[in-house]
Amino acid sequence: MTSPLQQKLKITGPVVITANRLADGAVVYRAADGGWTTLINEAAIATTAPAASAMLAAAGADDVLVVGPYVAPVEPDADGRAQPGNLRERIRVAGPTFDLPVIVGA
Amino acid sequence: MPFIKAGRRTDDRFLRVADDAAIPESKPVLISAARLLATPAELSRRCAPTGVIWPNNRAIAELAPHLDRLALVALVFPSFRDGRAYSQARLLRERYRYRGELRATGDVLRDQFLFLTRAGFDAFEVKKEADADAFVAALARFSVVYQPSADDQVPAFRRRLNGGFQRDPAAQREAVS
Amino acid sequence: MYLYDTYDRALLAERVAEFRDQVARRLSGELSEDEFKPLRLMNGVYLQLHAYMLRIAIPYGSLSSDQMRMLAHVARRYDRGYGHFTTRQNIQFNWIKLADMPDVVADLATVELHAMQTSGNCVRNITSDQWAGVASDEIEDPRIWAEILRQHSTLHPEFTFLPRKFKIAITASAHDRAAIKVHDIGLRLFRNEQGEAGFEVVVGGGLGRTPFIGKVIRPFLKKRDFLSYIEAILRVYNQYGRRDNIYKARIKILVHELGAERFAQEVEAEWKAINNGELALDPAIVAGIAARFRYPDYNQLADDAPALTAARQSDRRFATWLGNSVANHKVAGYAIVTLSLKPEGGPPGDATAEQMEAIAELAERYSFGEIRVGHEQNLVLPHVAQHDLPELWRALDALGLATPNVGLISDIIACPGLDYCSLANARSIPIAQELTHRFGDLKRARELGRLHVNISGCINACGHHHVGHIGILGVEKNGEEVYQITLGGRADEAAQLGELLGPAVPYHQVADVIEDIVAAYLEVRARPDELFIDTLARVGIEPFKERVYAVH
Numbered sequence: 001m002t003s004p005l006q007q008k009l010k011i012t013g014p015v016v017i018t019a020n021r022l023a024d025g026a027v028v029y030r031a032a033d034g035g036w037t038t039l040i041n042e043a044a045i046a047t048t049a050p051a052a053s054a055m056l057a058a059a060g061a062d063d064v065l066v067v068g069p070y071v072a073p074v075e076p077d078a079d080g081r082a083q084p085g086n087l088r089e090r091i092r093v094a095g096p097t098f099d100l101p102v103i104v105g106a
Numbered sequence: 107m108p109f110i111k112a113g114r115r116t117d118d119r120f121l122r123v124a125d126d127a128a129i130p131e132s133k134p135v136l137i138s139a140a141r142l143l144a145t146p147a148e149l150s151r152r153c154a155p156t157g158v159i160w161p162n163n164r165a166i167a168e169l170a171p172h173l174d175r176l177a178l179v180a181l182v183f184p185s186f187r188d189g190r191a192y193s194q195a196r197l198l199r200e201r202y203r204y205r206g207e208l209r210a211t212g213d214v215l216r217d218q219f220l221f222l223t224r225a226g227f228d229a230f231e232v233k234k235e236a237d238a239d240a241f242v243a244a245l246a247r248f249s250v251v252y253q254p255s256a257d258d259q260v261p262a263f264r265r266r267l268n269g270g271f272q273r274d275p276a277a278q279r280e281a282v283s
Numbered sequence: 284m285y286l287y288d289t290y291d292r293a294l295l296a297e298r299v300a301e302f303r304d305q306v307a308r309r310l311s312g313e314l315s316e317d318e319f320k321p322l323r324l325m326n327g328v329y330l331q332l333h334a335y336m337l338r339i340a341i342p343y344g345s346l347s348s349d350q351m352r353m354l355a356h357v358a359r360r361y362d363r364g365y366g367h368f369t370t371r372q373n374i375q376f377n378w379i380k381l382a383d384m385p386d387v388v389a390d391l392a393t394v395e396l397h398a399m400q401t402s403g404n405c406v407r408n409i410t411s412d413q414w415a416g417v418a419s420d421e422i423e424d425p426r427i428w429a430e431i432l433r434q435h436s437t438l439h440p441e442f443t444f445l446p447r448k449f450k451i452a453i454t455a456s457a458h459d460r461a462a463i464k465v466h467d468i469g470l471r472l473f474r475n476e477q478g479e480a481g482f483e484v485v486v487g488g489g490l491g492r493t494p495f496i497g498k499v500i501r502p503f504l505k506k507r508d509f510l511s512y513i514e515a516i517l518r519v520y521n522q523y524g525r526r527d528n529i530y531k532a533r534i535k536i537l538v539h540e541l542g543a544e545r546f547a548q549e550v551e552a553e554w555k556a557i558n559n560g561e562l563a564l565d566p567a568i569v570a571g572i573a574a575r576f577r578y579p580d581y582n583q584l585a586d587d588a589p590a591l592t593a594a595r596q597s598d599r600r601f602a603t604w605l606g607n608s609v610a611n612h613k614v615a616g617y618a619i620v621t622l623s624l625k626p627e628g629g630p631p632g633d634a635t636a637e638q639m640e641a642i643a644e645l646a647e648r649y650s651f652g653e654i655r656v657g658h659e660q661n662l663v664l665p666h667v668a669q670h671d672l673p674e675l676w677r678a679l680d681a682l683g684l685a686t687p688n689v690g691l692i693s694d695i696i697a698c699p700g701l702d703y704c705s706l707a708n709a710r711s712i713p714i715a716q717e718l719t720h721r722f723g724d725l726k727r728a729r730e731l732g733r734l735h736v737n738i739s740g741c742i743n744a745c746g747h748h749h750v751g752h753i754g755i756l757g758v759e760k761n762g763e764e765v766y767q768i769t770l771g772g773r774a775d776e777a778a779q780l781g782e783l784l785g786p787a788v789p790y791h792q793v794a795d796v797i798e799d800i801v802a803a804y805l806e807v808r809a810r811p812d813e814l815f816i817d818t819l820a821r822v823g824i825e826p827f828k829e830r831v832y833a834v835h
Contacts (some may be wrong), residue, residue, distance in 0.1 A: 165522075165664070186446055187441070188316075188444065189441070189444025189445060189521060190522055192311065193518050217322055228742055237311065247297055247300070247301050248294065248297045249293055249297065250291075252435055253435050253439055255441065257441050262434065263568045264561075265290065266290070
């Protein structure tokens with residue numbers, strides 16, 4: 001969970017590119033077609049550093065859609081789909097690890 | 107690169123001259139600090155205007171003795187986030203009473219135009235075309251400033267003293283001070 | 284409370300319009316993120332783990348009921364129904380969309396609230412004592428000076444692109460409730476031997492990667508020289524602060540590398556050139572700002588109203604709260620009430636929109652419409668008549684805002700941590716929650732006495748762990764959250780940095796370790812009323828080390 005903002009690109013397992021959507025800040029993942037999805041299990045997985053770098057560079061060019069793309073580790077599930085690979089990414093998928101207040105009369 | 111002087115786009119009359127190139131006698135030239143400091147007497151003899159590019163990590167005090175022979179001082183923003191030249195500009199205008207052209211160069215963007223002008227800059231080598239077009243609008247953004255600076259805007263505290271604090275319709279209590 | 288005049292309102296409206304334009308240019312792609320980021324930071328907009336976060340300034344911690352209602356409105360309309368009060372007297376909202384930010388700041392401006400310069404490499408919110416204006420031990424209201432400085436530092440053309448962030452705090456009491464010694468500039472308003480009021484100027488304090496206690500560079504600064512001297516400090520910093528390494532860019536590093544004496548000389552030299560210029564403060568200017576501060580029209584009351592005495596005797600829970608959360612006021616018959624935002628199991632410093640609205644109303648009824656925010660992440664109602672205390676308490680109790688744990692072990696100061704923050708390495712809120720459960724027994728907490736626990740989720744130290752009696756710093760090791768524990772920090776006038784207890788402790792053991800520390804304290808303290816911090820000073824850290832690391 002060392003802030004990925006200081007990462008050098010070397011990877012030790014499967015990764016995805018993740019970022020936040022510009023307009024609303026939502027957590028998004030880069031999909032195989034170059035688009036962005038809010039669902040981690042639709043994210044394109046890279047398994048080599050060059051592939052990850054290429055995806056990251058392409059993501060960086062999407063400045064008008066997303067902000068702050070970086071490489072995040074994942075653990076593919078039985079169907080080969082990405083699941084979060086560390087606590088930081090689990091929190092980004094599921095939200096804070098405690099109950100948030102119930103909204104009353106919004 | 108768009109150039110702004112006296113509030114409008116215009117042509118830059120100064121020629122940048124590399125350290126190892128000859129200085130044309132009758133053209134305005136912009137030279138490096140190193141060159142200025144190495145050959146001050148020679149430059150004094152010039153009839154055409156001389157300008158210097160002064161790096162943002164050198165004290166203005168070093169430049170001060172040469173100001174009376176300079177028509178232009180160009181200061182540098184290596185990144186717009188590096189704000190050292192704002193202090194340099196204010197010192198030039200307010201401490202050393204420099205009256206020549208004060209030019210912002212480097213990473214000069216629209217959202218800094220007002221700060222730059224207030225710090226004393228009156229010429230800008232602007233990075234982006236669209237920003238140059240928006241110069242006048244950028245300066246008109248704020249009608250109130252809180253602090254005195256190198257420009258002639260009157261800070262709020264002085265306007266209040268001169269014009270009196272805005273009286274509130276509601277009753278006011280004298281606060282202790 | 285400072286009331287804006289037409290100039291203040293004009294500037295704020297213009298800032299709102301500018302920001303709206305900047306956001307539009309970002310959303311259209313005209314501005315890149317690289318160009319936009321410093322601009323949005325200077326309007327308090329961060330990008331965090333899940334979403335954008337907006338940090339709204341509460342200048343020197345003073346808030347009106349209308350302003351509190353607006354914060355509730357923001358929570359409901361644009362966010363998820365709650366906000367977080369921070370260690371710098373600001374409030375943070377965690378879920379606002381960038382596209383909504385212009386409307387949010389426009390709404391805030393209608394009640395003279397803003398998010399200007401709550402981030403970025405500029406001068407941040409000027410913080411002060413949450414008891415300013417009502418504490419018996421202060422010489423004058425420091426908020427007047429905080430407001431003068433707030434204006435001076437807002438959109439300052441020379442100091443908007445400093446090497447790094449710049450934090451200033453000001454107190455007017457010998458007992459420092461504003462932590463001035465761990466700020467970039469700390470100011471203490473006091474009377475010298477001649478009886479003249481002026482400022483002690485402390486520079487170069489700060490926490491984070493390289494914590495320092497600030498150094499006095501000017502023992503006495505006249506009021507007249509307040510702005511010119513601070514201008515000189517900022518100018519020296521702007522020119523000579525390091526720009527090559529963001530971890531060495533704060534003024535504390537410059538002061539450390541030059542030495543306090545040489546730094547002070549640089550400031551003096553610069554100051555001598557400007558001290559008789561436009562920034563020499565005319566007393567009329569100070570008086571003008573002071574005149575825009577509203578003070579309550581206090582009634583003539585006596586201390587210990589019969590209603591109060593009766594309630595104290597008849598209701599044990601009320602008496603407990605009274606003894607814990609209510610402090611003496613400088614005006615007879617009044618009291619300063621702290622609202623604990625640290626209920627058992629709750630994230631420290633959070634309040635829901637409902638609570639905010641309720642507090643706004645209670646403030647109107649009982650506190651002349653004024654609320655304060657403290658850096659310990661609690662709120663204060665600063666002007667409560669003593670005879671109103673029983674009724675107020677019943678209302679607060681029903682709202683979950685009367686936990687009588689102010690200053691006790693469960694009154695924890697914590698940053699948002701990895702649950703929210705993209706800079707974090709570890710979580711802090713669940714640690715705090717667990718500790719409030721372990722020490723949920725209020726009788727036990729009272730037995731332990733005043734004991735400040737501070738938790739940070741990374742080395743940036745937003746939880747101020749360095750200056751906690753017990754400091755907890757979350758770090759990451761091999762993908763796991765582990766926590767370094769320090770003991771003996773203080774944030775007050777005797778400010779000091781905590782000492783490392785020993786090897787870092789895994790997430791699941793932190794609460795046990797705190798229990799061991801507490802057990803050691805109980806064994807070793809000289810008397811029941813010897814505070815933890817004093818016991819530690821007397822016996823040193825060894826007995827605590829032994830206890831904790833023998834078992835673990």
